[in-house]
Amino acid sequence: MSARPPLPLVAAFAESVIDLVDTIPAGTVLTYGDVARLVGGGGPRQVGAVMSRYGSATAWWRVIRASGEPARGLEVEALARLREEGAPLTGGRVDLRRARWRGARSDAEPRAT
DNA sequence: ATAATGACGTCGG
DNA sequence: TCCGACGCCATTA
Numbered sequence: 020m021s022a023r024p025p026l027p028l029v030a031a032f033a034e035s036v037i038d039l040v041d042t043i044p045a046g047t048v049l050t051y052g053d054v055a056r057l058v059g060g061g062g063p064r065q066v067g068a069v070m071s072r073y074g075s076a077t078a079w080w081r082v083i084r085a086s087g088e089p090a091r092g093l094e095v096e097a098l099a100r101l102r103e104e105g106a107p108l109t110g111g112r113v114d115l116r117r118a119r120w121r122g123a124r125s126d127a128e129p130r131a132t
Numbered sequence: 133a134t135a136a137t138g139a140c141g142t143c144g145g
Numbered sequence: 146t147c148c149g150a151c152g153c154c155a156t157t158a
Contacts (some may be wrong), residue, residue, distance in 0.1 A: 049133090050141090050142055050143080052141060052142095053140095054139070057141090062140075062141080063139095063140040063141060064137095064138060064140050065138095065140095066139085066140080067138065067140060068138065068139080069138045069139095070139050071138080072138050074139070079133095079139075082139080084139085084140065084141085085140075085141055085142085086140095086141090089139085090139035090140095091138095091139060091140095092139070093139065096140075097139095101134085131142095
């Protein structure tokens with residue numbers, strides 16, 4: 020049965036992360052911390068680890084850092100993708116205020132309007 | 133078993 | 146607003 024490479028992290032966690040990222044609508048983004056909090060496990064670094072390993076099969080560019088900058092080393096590519104999707108970019112940075120996805124129970128993120 | 137690493141986050145200056 | 150230091154948590158050396 021192990022028809023796939025051994026998962027470095029807990030399979031449930033990895034699949035949850037991939038599934039959630041795959042659910043992010045185009046033009047919107049989620050931070051690593053948000054993903055970690057939504058899947059309810061580990062931390063942002065673990066999300067990054069999963070993305071680094073299996074993110075290639077997902078919309079990895081929709082997962083960015085809390086600073087609004089895309090993943091380290093993939094900034095250019097990610098920004099190009101985001102721009103294509105119509106994500107609000109501000110000087111090589113994503114406007115989390117507008118671009119952060121509010122579909123998955125975002126009831127835990129207070130935001131001033 | 134201990135130390136270092138990583139697609140990060142938050143806090144203080 | 147920008148920069149640096151410390152903290153997190155699982156994997157790897």
